[in-house]
Amino acid sequence: MKASSDQPNADDPWKEPEQPYRVYSGEEMQALLQANSDKSRWTLPWRVVAGQMLATIFGALIAFIFWDDGRISVYTYSAFLGGLIGVLPAALFLLRLEIARRAQRLTSGGFLSALVSGEVIKITATIAMFIWLAFNYAELKWIPLLLTYIVTLKCYLLGLFWR
Numbered sequence: 001m002k003a004s005s006d007q008p009n010a011d012d013p014w015k016e017p018e019q020p021y022r023v024y025s026g027e028e029m030q031a032l033l034q035a036n037s038d039k040s041r042w043t044l045p046w047r048v049v050a051g052q053m054l055a056t057i058f059g060a061l062i063a064f065i066f067w068d069d070g071r072i073s074v075y076t077y078s079a080f081l082g083g084l085i086g087v088l089p090a091a092l093f094l095l096r097l098e099i100a101r102r103a104q105r106l107t108s109g110g111f112l113s114a115l116v117s118g119e120v121i122k123i124t125a126t127i128a129m130f131i132w133l134a135f136n137y138a139e140l141k142w143i144p145l146l147l148t149y150i151v152t153l154k155c156y157l158l159g160l161f162w163r
Contacts, residue, residue: 045094048159052090052152056083059148067144075144081133082145086152089125093118 024032060080067075100106100114133140 044159045097048155049087049090049094051158052083052087052155055151055155056080056087056148059083059144059151063144063148067141074139075141078141079144079148081137081140082148083152085126085129085133085145086149086155088129089122090152092125093122096121 057080060076060083063075063079064072067073096118097114100111100118103110133145
């Protein structure tokens with residue numbers, strides 16, 4: 001006897017049976033939204049910034065241990081400033097998004113505008129900080145500065161794991 005075309009064939013392992021879906025009632029949706037409201041969407045970005053700050057402190061500590069001879073020198077300052085170049089623009093970006101989120105009537109276009117303007121602020125602040133440090137602190141060591149900056153940028157990957 002041959003199987004009908006609307007039933008899955010037991011001999012064909014590649015054909016998946018259709019999965020039924022469930023329609024939630026309004027009360028069930030409200031309960032799900034209430035349960036997920038405790039997990040704020042905005043805590044994850046601030047946790048990434050906190051991770052960047054910890055990476056900055058850790059980078060300065062590594063520079064102190066391996067490059068300095070028992071006293072805080074230009075290597076430690078360079079590593080710390082490199083981390084701050086990663087942390088401060090990210091915090092400015094998140095502050096811009098927080099301001100947009102608290103707006104009275106936030107539309108999708110308004111949020112997109114806040115996102116783009118936040119990125120412009122972040123990029124401008126990063127470039128300005130690099131230029132300001134290059135012209136005002138010629139004694140900085142660029143290797144620890146750039147290493148710590150790159151490590152703070154890699155902290156964005158932590159958000160993928162925390163999610």
